[in-house]
Amino acid sequence: MSSNKRNTYENENSGVAPFLxxxxxxxxxxxxxxxxxxxxPGTDTRRDLRFRLxxxxxxxxxxxxxxxxxxxEFKNESRDRGARVVDAxxxxxxxxxxxxxxxxxxxxxRAQNGEASAPNAEGAEQRNxxxxxLPPDAxxxxx
Numbered sequence: 001m002s003s004n005k006r007n008t009y010e011n012e013n014s015g016v017a018p019f020l021x022x023x024x025x026x027x028x029x030x031x032x033x034x035x036x037x038x039x040x041p042g043t044d045t046r047r048d049l050r051f052r053l054x055x056x057x058x059x060x061x062x063x064x065x066x067x068x069x070x071x072x073e074f075k076n077e078s079r080d081r082g083a084r085v086v087d088a089x090x091x092x093x094x095x096x097x098x099x100x101x102x103x104x105x106x107x108x109x110r111a112q113n114g115e116a117s118a119p120n121a122e123g124a125e126q127r128n129x130x131x132x133x134l135p136p137d138a139x140x141x142x143x
Contacts, residue, residue, distance in 0.1 A: 038045065
């Protein structure tokens with residue numbers, strides 16, 4: 001390494017070691033003061049900490065149970081909604097098929113009887129004669 005790089009490296013890392021020693025010393029001093037000035041004996045403090053930890057554990061378990069219950073409820077509601085949508089779609093599809101069958105049967109009956117739908121036949125005939133896409137009424141008005 002060149003001397004410039006070495007000096008830069010030493011300058012960057014020179015504050016790390018003293019900082020770590022300061023943190024360690026501060027932690028030890030803080031722990032000593034906490035032990036000296038604790039309002040309760042250690043057994044009472046440990047019991048209080050255990051009680052709080054148990055209370056927090058119970059609270060977390062309650063939240064987890066509520067969350068999983070909500071997820072299960074959401075899944076059930078979604079399944080029910082999906083079933084209703086599928087049933088509605090089946091009903092509409094069945095209705096459409098029945099309407100199509102009726103229309104086809106009516107068209108076959110008319111074809112067998114030689115009947116034609118009057119407005120559609122006239123409109124098609126007039127459109128074929130004029131070679132335009134205008135409705136028959138517009139053509140009649142123009143003539």
